[in-house]
Amino acid sequence: MDASSAMGPGDAGFLTRFREKFLFLENPKYLQHLLLVPVLIFFIVWNVIPLLWLVGLSFYKYVLVTGEPLKFIGLTNFKEIFGSFEIWHALSNTFFFVIIGTLSQTVLGIILGFLFWDSKDLPGRRFALTLIFTPMILAPLATGSFFKLIYDPVFGIVNYFLKSIAGVTIDFLGSTAWALPSVLIVDTWMWTPFMMMMTLAALGSVPKAELEAAEVENLSWYRRLVHVVLPHGKFILMLGILLRTIDAFKSMDIIFTMTGGGPGNATELIGITLYRQAFNAFTMGKASALAIIALLIAISFTSIYLYILQKKEESM
Amino acid sequence: MESRDRKKRIKRRLYHALLWIISLVFFSPILWMLICSFKTKDEILTIPPKWIFTPTLQNYIGLFHRINFTRELINSTFMSLSAVLIAVLVSFLAAYSFSRFKPKGTDLIMFILLSMRMVPAAAVVVPIYLLYAATGWKGTYSGMILFYAMFSIPFSVWILKGFIDGVSPRFDETAIVNGGSRMHIIFKVVLPQVRPGLIAAFIFNIIFVWNEFLFNYIIGGKRTITVPVGLAQGFTVGGGIQWEFVATLTAFYSLPLIIFIFFFQKYLLVGMTFGTVRGEV
Incomplete structure (x- = not known):
């Protein structure tokens, strides 16, 4: 069993001594902390310190490039944020984006999930699913830039079909009215497969016996959904919806390439505002304050997520 | 009895065809991009789109020359x-x-x-x-x-x-x-x-x-x-x-x-x- 016992007594000396010296680490009392050390180092250097920095900066006026010294201004950054039309506009855009996006992805995803539920014997199933799942693993930046071509008013394929069918051309990403819906369509295309995956998982959590019973009793699809599927699968679906909400709230890369927040500020989401405050205007203090607000929103989402997760585990 | 079996089988086929169509619809933007990657620059920008073209590997070669x-x-x-x-x-x-x-x-x-x-x-x-x-x-x-x-x-x-x-x-x-x-x-x-x-x-x-x-x-x-x-x-x-x-x-x-x-x-x-x-x- 022991590596050192297999060797001769002479050459094992160093190893044994070495081992004995660290034997105390076998004690769970020390080991439990030792195992955490690497993660804790990461956690402190890349999370705790930046976070404290962020909180501190949010009370200062700090413009990066001017070389102006830091100036303590108390809560002024927060007051400015709450009084800023631009930021409220970005927030309302974000909520529109989150709610409409998550809603359409959920509805479509559930429909697709139900369609694919009974597909175990589909020829080439794995290949078909790979095709469906591909949109969500592509780099959002690449997807965004490619959809620029697809949406292009002159060279885009969507406008080609639109023109030959309806005789109109729409500048999808260039018009204030169409930009946000167009981005939403891409987001929905990307993430509907995720909700489909969650629906399949939710359906998979329903005991086979209950599904068979529903089959025998010939229940309508509506009653199957409400009385058989939802009681078991609802928490998984809720986790999926919440993850989509959080992710949509974070959306950045895709909009960054497709519209950059424009035209005007038609597609400006909170992530883009934050980016502009920090790296276009270099107003780091104000950006920090905004980041803290975003952080608080994220923490509340996480709490809801964990609450539902707990419910799910209790119900299982 | 036999025709009922047949009907069932055909229904199953149609169902499978539907699933494959859905998969392809989801993949179609990526497929379009894939097709474009084998076209020349001018062909990509041709409207109406060129459905039949001679695929070229020039873009991929060009990629590595960047x-x-x-x-x-x-x-x-x-x-x-x-x-x-x-x-x-x-x-x-x-x-x-x-x-x-x-x-x-x-x-x-x-x-x-x-x-x-x-x-x-x-x-x-x-x-x-x-x-x-x-x-x-x-x-x-x-x-x-x-x-x-x-x-x-x-x-x-x-x-x-x-x-x-x-x-x-x-x-x-x-x-x-x-x-x-x-x-x-x-x-x-x-x-x-x-x-x-x-x-x-x-x-x-x-x-x-x-x-x-x-x-x-x-x-x-x-x-x-x-x-x-x-x-x-x-x-x-x-x-x-x-x-x-x-x-x-x-x-x-x-x-x-x-x-x-x-x-x-x-x-x-x-x-x-x-x-x-x-x-x-």
């Missing part, structure tokens, strides 16, 4: 692999501790770890940028790799803790009784049993790091440039967007991930829900 592309590709591969491997290793150790010893503050740390990943990237990048500018880590390989590792740790810890919780502590106890050391238990007893968790953590995080743009754009430098950043910077060279470049690069760069999810499809769900949801897809 200055920097090889470097970007090597950077992407090297940085994502090393960051995710570091993250999975340290997360595994921490997850073992969280799962078996439940040290004080376990729940709190798990909660904060998760919250950090739920924050919009732009909010995270502000303080990290300041930290990196102050310490001189900006634009260094170690700075980028450790940052990506940090970003991969939260979900890895969550995924792996779930899996280790699923391995009965009896295994540990038996090994201890038989005189096994803790290191033996962790790496020889528990690790092999949570292999699906390791794969899920690896896949999910590598997808993220491989595709990541914003952080590299802000806290990276010329030396550490990755393909997505190269794409963002290269796509309007010399006036007008170079569509053939965008299409070819995207198709080429996405291929490894598509192959990944073809072979590891069942780990995608676990990965994307950081271990909180498991099941067949």
Whole structure:
């Protein structure tokens, strides 16, 4: 069993001594902390310190490039944020984006999930699913830039079909009215497969016996959904919806390439505002304050997520 | 009786055809891009679209003739692999501790770890940028790799803790009784049993790091440039967007991930829900 016992007594000396010296680490009392050390180092250097920095900066006026010294201004950054039309506009855009996006992805995803539920014997199933799942693993930046071509008013394929069918051309990403819906369509295309995956998982959590019973009793699809599927699968679906909400709230890369927040500020989401405050205007203090607000929103989402997760585990 | 069977079979066929049509509809934008990557620049911009054309590999050859592309590709591969491997290793150790010893503050740390990943990237990048500018880590390989590792740790810890919780502590106890050391238990007893968790953590995080743009754009430098950043910077060279470049690069760069999810499809769900949801897809 022991590596050192297999060797001769002479050459094992160093190893044994070495081992004995660290034997105390076998004690769970020390080991439990030792195992955490690497993660804790990461956690402190890349999370705790930046976070404290962020909180501190949010009370200062700090413009990066001017070389102006830091100036303590108390809560002024927060007051400015709450009084800023631009930021409220970005927030309302974000909520529109989150709610409409998550809603359409959920509805479509559930429909697709139900369609694919009974597909175990589909020829080439794995290949078909790979095709469906591909949109969500592509780099959002690449997807965004490619959809620029697809949406292009002159060279885009969507406008080609639109023109030959309806005789109109729409500048999808260039018009204030169409930009946000167009981005939403891409987001929905990307993430509907995720909700489909969650629906399949939710359906998979329903005991086979209950599904068979529903089959025998010939229940309508509506009653199957409400009385058989939802009681078991609802928490998984809720986790999926919440993850989509959080992710949509974070959306950045895709909009960054497709519209950059424009035209005007038609597609400006909170992530883009934050980016502009920090790296276009270099107003780091104000950006920090905004980041803290975003952080608080994220923490509340996480709490809801964990609450539902707990419910799910209790119900299982 | 026979005709009823036949009817059933035809219905089944139609159902399968429908599923395949749906799959292809979802894939169609990517397919369009793939087709474009084999067209010449003029053909891409021809309206009405040219459905029949002689495919050319010129774009792919051109891709490798771009200055920097090889470097970007090597950077992407090297940085994502090393960051995710570091993250999975340290997360595994921490997850073992969280799962078996439940040290004080376990729940709190798990909660904060998760919250950090739920924050919009732009909010995270502000303080990290300041930290990196102050310490001189900006634009260094170690700075980028450790940052990506940090970003991969939260979900890895969550995924792996779930899996280790699923391995009965009896295994540990038996090994201890038989005189096994803790290191033996962790790496020889528990690790092999949570292999699906390791794969899920690896896949999910590598997808993220491989595709990541914003952080590299802000806290990276010329030396550490990755393909997505190269794409963002290269796509309007010399006036007008170079569509053939965008299409070819995207198709080429996405291929490894598509192959990944073809072979590891069942780990995608676990990965994307950081271990909180498991099941067949």
